[in-house]
Amino acid sequence: MKFIYTIITSIALLLASTFFFPSEGYAANGxxxxxxxxxxxxxxxxxxxxxxxxxxxxxxxxxxxxxxxxxxxxxxxxxxxxxxxxxxxxxxxMKRVQANEENVTVKANSTNIRSGPGTSYPAIGSSSSGDTYRLQKTEGDWHQIVLANGEYGWVASWLTDTKGEPIPASNESAATVQAPEQQASSTSSDLTSLDGYNIMLDPGHGGRDSGAVGINGVQEKMVTLATAHEVAEHIRDAGANVIMTRTNDNYISLEERVEMSDDYFTHAFVSIHYNAFPDPSANGMNTFYYSQTTDQQLAENVHGSLASKVDLQDRGILREGFRVIRTNNAPSILLELGFITNANDLAIIQTDTFKQQVGEAITTGLQNYFQAK
Ligand SMILES: [Zn+2]
Structure with missing residues (x-):
């Protein structure tokens, strides 16, 4: 894997300023x-x-x-x-809330809202007892919250109550409209339907970033794209909305991938990669996660399913701070689905059967993940 870091483009800034705030700009679309x-x-x-x-x-x-x-x-x-x-x-x-959405309610009058997670940061506003905000994330004893104007602020956790309010799709005012054939396929399954869930698939690399180069010049960016297209079909068959960060051989920065995930209110973000190593005997697949609170369970569900369905050596689940999962607000994982520098792995990876097995495995992993939540 080779990640290229670029500065945030003006487009990314435009996205951030326009679409970060579901309560404001989202009412008429999605x-x-x-x-x-x-x-x-x-x-x-x-x-x-x-x-x-x-x-x-x-x-x-x-x-x-x-x-x-x-x-x-x-x-x-x-x-x-x-x-x-x-x-x-x-x-x-699109569902307008994340399945694991939590609210923060302020318990004390004149509670400071600060620009960062600590009392050393300047106060940017004040809050009264009973005021409720959407929880963005938690760092130590501080909650990052979404303010009424869409900006972010920080409030001390000891001055607040936090309550999870998962909102099932069926109770939403914006009911999900289903195509008839999708209704048929989702009711014939014993597993959890993925109806109403937004899954973002991220085929690694693309365009000028070829990723790793394997045997016979095979480029990681092309293999990740082909795999992601197949995986998308399987997840859509289970009822989910699937969005891909790229559908062609185009270059997308890592920041743009994370921005897209945030914009789409992603319930699960799955980045697909292939591995490479100078020693051609290195082989097998890994699943990486970053956050032990938001990502680890997703990693365990998806990796467990991959290990049981896919004919590659199981190299296990590892914690790593890859940018697309580290800075992602959604539960997010990064898969390394074998080594394109290993002859046996590459032969398997290039079969249709492999791509189908990966598609089934990721779908089942997602179903198990959302069922347990
Ligand atoms: Zn990669």
């Missing part, structure tokens, strides 16, 4: 559409005159962030892009 039976142009603006920046295939899914002149704005390989709406079929809606 609908999920599927492309019908044709290849569809993706354009840089809401006009047939605007340059074509990509293509969508039949079955691809896009999320609407806003609508203009019969066009919807979505993201295509990490960039803002537009698609003509009349070629799309609405199949559902």
């Amino acid at each position: 609908d999920v559409y599927q492309v019908g039976g044709m290849v569809l142009n993706v354009r840089s603006d809401a006009s047939t005159e605007a340059p074509v920046v990509g293509k969508l295939q039949a079955g691809d899914q896009v999320v609407e962030f806003q609508e203009k002149y019969g066009w919807i704005q979505t993201y295509y390989d990490g960039k803002e892009a537009w698609v003509a709406k009349h070629h799309l079929r609405k199949i559902g809606q």
Whole structure:
């Protein structure tokens, strides 16, 4: 794996300022559409005159962030892009809250909201007893909360109560609209339906970042993309909304991948990679997680399923601070699905059977994960 760190682009900043705040800008959008039976142009603006920046295939899914002149704005390989709406079929809606959403209620009047996790940080506001905020994350004794204006602030945990309020999909005011064939497939399964869950698949590398290079010049970026496409099919069959950070051989920075995950209210983020090592005998697969509170259970569920279904040596679950999982607000894991520098692993990895097994294994792992929550 080779990660390239870049500065945050103006696009990433635009995304952060526009879409971080579900209570503000999200009310009128978040609908999920599927492309019908044709290849569809993706354009840089809401006009047939605007340059074509990509293509969508039949079955691809896009999320609407806003609508203009019969066009919807979505993201295509990490960039803002537009698609003509009349070629799309609405199949559902993104959940606006994370399944593990927690609220923080302030217990004392005149409680300081600070710019960082500690009393040494300046107060940026004040809060009264009973005020409730969405919990973003916790560091030590401090909660990061989302303020009414969409900004983040920090409050001391000993001055607050925290309460988890998981909101089941069926109770949401914005009910999930289902395509008939998806309803049929989800009711025929004994396992937990993934209806209403937003899964983000992240095919590692892409574009100028080829990732590792294996035997016969095989490029990691191409293998991760092919695997992710197959995995996406399996997870969609189980009812989930699946978004990929890239669907083509395009370069997407690590920051953009994490921004996309935050924008989509991702319930689980799965980054797909292949490993490489100078010693060609190195082989097998790993699952990596970073946060013991938000990521470890997902890692155990998915890795357990992979180990039982996929014919590669089990190298176990490891904790590592890879950027796409370390800075991700969603439960997130990174998979290294074998070594492309090992002849036996590569022969297995390049089969359709392997990709199907990985797709089934990740789907089952996600079902077990959400069932246990
Ligand atoms: Zn990699």
